Amino acid sequence: MDKQRRGVRPSAAPASPIPSFSLxxxxxxxxxxxxxxxxxxxxxxxxxxxxxxxxxxxxxxxxxxxxxxxxxxxxxxxxxxxxxxxxxxxxxxxxxxxxxxxxxxxxxxxxxxxxxxxxxxxxxxxxxxxxxxxxxxxxxxxxxxxxxxxxxxxxxxxxxxxxxxxxxxxxxxxxxxxxxxxxxxxxxxxxxxxxxxxxxxxxxxxxxxxxxxxxxxxxxxxxxxxxxxxxxxxxxxxxxxxxxxxxxxxxxxxxxRHVAEWTTRRQELAARYTAAIAEAGLAEWVKPQAVPDGARHVYHQYTVRVKDRDRLAACLQTAGIGTTVYYPHALHLMPALAAAGGRLGDFPEAEQLTQEALSLPMFPELPPSAVDRVVDALASFYRGRQA
Ligand SMILES: Cc1ncc(COP(=O)(O)O)c(C=O)c1O
The missing domain is CATH 3.40.640.10 (Type I PLP-dependent aspartate aminotransferase-like (Major domain))
Incomplete structure (x- = not known):
């Protein structure tokens, strides 16, 4: 007798992990x-x-x-x-x-x-x-x-x-x-x-x-x-x-021979992220990189500016979703570039982005359903928060 006929529900299969990148x-x-x-x-x-x-x-x-x-x-x-x-x-x-x-x-x-x-x-x-x-x-x-x-x-x-x-x-x-x-x-x-x-x-x-x-x-x-x-x-x-x-x-x-087709896939996935983020009402919390009119973005990364970045990344990790922080440090603050004479506060936009940038999973073979799962996870992290 199988489990269902005995009245035992098969346990839900755990969602498979979504890597930030895979070749x-x-x-x-x-x-x-x-x-x-x-x-x-x-x-x-x-x-x-x-x-x-x-x-x-x-x-x-x-x-x-x-x-x-x-x-x-x-x-x-x-x-x-x-x-x-x-x-x-x-x-x-x-x-x-x-x-x-x-x-x-x-x-x-x-x-x-x-x-x-x-x-x-x-x-x-x-x-x-x-x-x-x-x-x-x-x-x-x-x-x-x-x-x-x-x-x-x-x-x-x-x-x-x-x-x-x-x-x-x-x-x-x-x-x-x-x-x-x-x-x-x-x-x-x-x-x-x-x-x-x-x-x-x-x-x-x-x-x-x-x-x-x-x-x-x-x-x-x-x-x-x-x-x-x-x-x-x-x-x-x-x-x-x-x-x-x-x-x-x-x-x-x-x-x-494949780069053009892979680029199209990246662009489709990016469009799906952007639409899903807007539909989920996340604009206050998650801001995608803005694409000026006339620019063709090839989405090497799909990077967003988010609030409470490090806690969000940890939460996504627990849900099996990989993300990456590009870049955690501004270069004018790196010891190797001390000769350039940079100090904290010199470039506030760059400094702030090092605290807020998060790159979401992106590679041509990423299934569109994975994009939906990532955005669902973003929505559940920010649900109930006040802007
Ligand atoms: C923006 C940028 N500049 C320069 C490089 C250096 O390229 P490579 O790692 O091939 O030396 C990279 C990549 O690694 C990069 O992302």
Whole structure:
């Protein structure tokens, strides 16, 4: 006799956990293509640079669009350092950037010997505020380094019009993002991408890329990434080793065929989050990153500003829902950046967001029903609270 006929209710199956991020399903689906790609590299016997990397550069340039050329490099941090170096940024110079980003943005400025100069972020978009950045210009300003945070482009085109110095886009999180029809990586003098495995277009290790419409400048990046040599053993500048592996290039070429469709999935999930948050009457407690008119957000992260963030994150964790805090510290307060001379209170918007930002589960294979569960959990956390 089964349980139901004996009058015993089967116990409700516990809801399965919702990770903040997972690659498992994506990799399983790509396995035959990946197997063919790495077999091709192994059989070729060429493991660094070579035809796979050259093909990736061509294909990546087409994917970004806007008539850019591309230089593959070893990681996104090197992409930033090499872009600044190619533009001649060095000791004694200042580079204006945001304090609300991953360390590598400001770290790359330090590597050149220049000084990072921070300006505050816009409260709604979380990106570097153009007016605030303009107010930080000095005769030593040599470049501006906005970040397209979480996949939403900063206003790099307006910056390019107003600043007398080159704009370098930190597009590490923003492949296929655009603003007013202009692609991330094609607006500034140079654009820098990361292919860290968790990125929207990720390798199986470190990898990066620099793009730009000035082919000679992109070629200079390439030269600097190869020990300052354009031809073997003739070194014209003090470059570094930032060569890309053929295996990573081959994996990225497989994934390149799917990035557009994965991006659409992210955008659908984001639209569902935004609608469900509004419908649940959570506007007072949960504010999604604001998307300006004309911007195409690619949702590397779906990040919201929330009240009582740490208790909420713990509560979601108990309910089996993973979240991440990007970023818990503003860079002007980091010991590693003490040389920039920042103090608590200097950039109140960035400082406040470090207390309130929470990134909700987001990856293309996330089922829409998981989005509904996350928003239900948000609603039950805030239920009964007074604004
Ligand atoms: C905004 C931003 N800038 C720079 C980087 C550095 O890229 P990588 O980890 O490939 O060196 C990352 C990613 O990790 C990033 O998110």
């Amino acid at each position: 498992t399903q994506q990799i399983a689906g790509l396995r035959p293509e990946l197997d063919a790609a790495w077999a091709r590299v192994v059989d070729s016997g060429q493991f660094i640079l070579g035809p796979e990397v050259a093909a990736l550069e061509q294909e990546a340039a087409s994917l970004v669009g806007g008539g850019v050329a591309a230089a593959a490099v070893a990681n996104g941090s090197d992409a930033l350092y090499l872009a600044l170096s190619a533009l001649g940024v060095g000791a004694g110079d200042e580079v204006i950037t945001t304090p609300f980003t991953f360390f590598a943005t400001a770290g790359s400025i330090l590597r050149t010997g220049a000084r990072p100069v921070f300006a505050d972020i816009n409260r709604d978009t979380f990106n570097l505020d153009t007016e605030g950045a303009l107010a930080r210009v000095t005769p030593r300003t040599r470049a501006v380094l906005p970040v397209h945070l979480f996949g939403l482009m900063a206003d790099a085109a307006t910056m390019a019009r107003h600043f007398a110095v080159p704009i370098v886009e930190d597009a590490a999180q923003a492949i296929l993002a655009s603003r007013d029809g202009r692609a991330a990586g094609a607006v500034g003098a140079l654009g820098c991408f990361s292919f860290f495995p968790t990125k929207n277009w990720g390798a199986f290790g470190d990898a990066g890329m620099v793009t730009g419409t000035d082919a000679a400048l992109v070629d200079r990046v390439k030269m600097l990434a190869r020990h300052g040599a354009r031809r073997k053993y003739f070194h014209e500048a003090a470059g570094i080793n930032s060569r890309l592996d053929a295996l990573q290039a081959a994996i990225l070429r497989v994934k390149l």
